[in-house]
Amino acid sequence: MRDKAKLKMKVNGKTHSVEVEPDASLLEVLRDQLNLRGTKKGCEEGECGACTVLIDGLPVVSCLTPALKCQGLSVETVEGMEDGKKLHPLQEAFLETGAVQCGYCTSGMLMSSRHLLEKNTNPTAEEIKIGLSGNLCRCTGYVQIIEAVLSAVKKIKESEK
């Protein structure tokens, strides 16, 4: 048996110390050890984007990220998006515009969108397409997802007024 390794990382602002298999992926640790199952396993080869999370603000596919790479880093998942009971403007916009159908790609889409808006507060539809090109969705045809991100931009601007 291999020895387990100690991993200390921040997830959604809270510090966790867990013992992990040395080859465990971040996705496995989030889902199976921290019970954060909002992050989805879609393909386990980094192609679909359903498992996208942010590490120190940057989007990664957690299925291909070794958990031990996150030592001392800060991870954000869909579970950390709400502010108390209030939805994040992106979550609100996804809900309102029809960006959510089956919901399986949604967590990853939200994380990629969040990163996109942190980098670019006023993206064009074309920039949103590029920003979400690593996240597959089979239900919506992406149109209402792009509309949702544009709508979230407006919501954020209005809340800052």
Place this chain on the structure above:
Amino acid sequence: MRVYTTIGQSVTKVDGREKVTGRTVYAGDEVFPDLLYVKVARSDRPHAEILEIDLSSAKNIPGVVGVWTAHDLPGANATGTRIKDESVLCSKRVRRVGDPVVLIAAKSLRAANSAKESVSIGYRDLPAVFDPEEALRPEAPRIHESGNLLFEKKMIKGDVEAALSKCAYVITNTYRTQRIEHSYLEPEAGTAYMDGKKLTVKLPTKHAHFEQDELAKILGLDRKDIRVICAPIGGYFGDKQGLSPGYYAAIVTRLTGFPAQMVYERRESFEVSTKRHPYIIQMTTGADKEGHLEAVKVDILVDTGAYASYGPSIIGRGVVHAVGPYRVKNIHVKGRLVYTNNPVCGSMRGFGVPQVAIACESQMDLLAEAVGKDPFEIRRINCLQAGEENASGQTLKASVGLTECLGEVERIQESLPPHPREIDPQYLTGWGLAIIYYGIGLTGLPNPGVAQMSVEPGEKVQLCVGVGDGGQGAFTTLLQIASENLGLSQGDFNLLSADTLTTPNSGTSTASRITYVVGRAVTEACHHLAGQVGKKVAANWGVMDLVFEDGHYHCGVRKISFREAVDTLVNEKLLAEGIFDPPTTPTDKETGLGSPYATYAFAAHAAQVSVDRETGQVNVLRIIASHDVGKMIHPVHVYGQVQGGAMMGLGYGLLENVIVKKGRILNPGFRAYLIPSSMEVPEFHISVVECPEPTGPYGAKGVGEPSLLPTAPAIHNAVARATGQYLFDNPVAMEDVWRALS
């Protein structure tokens, strides 16, 4: 025009908040103490006899709880949607790569995977057949005892040969379509556990009650000892029914008593799940000198793979729709479904029609060119109008909005400014048009939708339906129909869905039937419930005649709302059931004629493409989509179906192809099997036509499958307009376009 309070409003998706917060618990998210992880060791041969199975090293892996073969199964080892020709675990023979042989359960996923790797199966290879034409030859290896021709279906009307001999124009071509993968983002999953004495299975499924019947046989249990709960469905597109992880998890729970979970890996999902059938279609279209269709002759050969799955029903629908939404007096359509040792094909969005739509609509454009008419005109003079007879001899009485859809597409196309690529010398550009119709509900079969309701003072109204929500918004739509009927809103209801313990069997979530069939059943249930509450009101008021309108009971000046009436005048629990079985007739065995569907949805799409002169790369620049949905219950969801369907149609027409060599899939994953990404999204223009269907809830029909049908044919026609050359194979491959250009 009638004003509604919720019908036609894009109300909040009832299960949306859970989904945007990551709280939705899909079948693979279930957590249990002592959970066993399930794996299946599968055949790596397309056709072979099993000589020996060595389980010794698998059994010795720490953490492994059980390793089982066919001999250990607790019940029947035969399953299938239409024909029970599949084994749960193969004992003597495998007929395709991916056939299940050994079942494994372990305390960890790692141990289960190691055990799967160490199972050793000895085979003797058998001659295999991978081509449907070869499979029909007398010397071909027999895949099943019954022979390789699984099913044949015909539709015959008039005298096609005589009519063709008199036609001014006769066009014959052969079209070939590919296998494609559903590619739902959620891989198949299932979790089973004992709830007291009841074996309970949670799995995403389009028909929980079917799974209960099938599991009862496989588990050797009485139906009442099994509960199937449809978990949230992470996309299905026609799939997710039958032998799947939930079945294997249930067997493990049956054998061990422990909770068990299985989730397919993406590769496994690609290899094992059913595909859209590849068709070889020979189509002859005959018309008079003005371009009026006189005769259509179609021969369809379909490779269904190693097992029947939904195949017979799919070819049935394909034959009925082969002539398209046109007025034709002389028809001969023959469809044959053939077993091979290829991956299994089954139900996928469009159910046998996307293939024939490509052939049919290419033929119409070729005819337009031959006659010298434009693509709109040739369709306008031939397409079905209300009161006319379709191919199967059914008179379409009402709700035929095809001419309006065509008009909408033409109007929008003419209003658009030139696309920048039209003046870029690097590209050729062109517009292509296609129209379709699609029967809503099962083909010529009874398919009742059932809804049950109950109400008692101080409690929410309970609505029970036996269907799940595949993401399209079925729950929201059904609640809108109930709300409108009773003058309530979404929050006044408690919805129970697709659970064999608590909901009725509402039939399968297929054939775009939920809104039309189950929605109408909800309306019926509401009428019965309102009637029962009305009796109490009438008794209380001492009157005979009451009117129930806008959610209120009226008698003269007296008025009380449904909710108030329940809370103040009812002192018991009232139950109501609504059933709607769309009026259809089975098609005639010899001629295939009849009235197979109670209503049809209609659509027209136009696609504008650019073709790179150097590389042959095709890009879809714009899609105009017009759909006659009867009535939009929830506009945002209708648009979501149209956009999602059109993008799936774009993938079908341009990108997707499950490549199979000697029965083996060469691209079993998203790395080499490309589905459309956000980068492929064209400019969309959508127009919804509402030609109300008298038997539908508030006039609604369906849109889930019609949405994708015209897109690929429109792309074919657009590429032909851009390049001057028709390509008869789907998808339109870059290399074929390049060859056509050079």
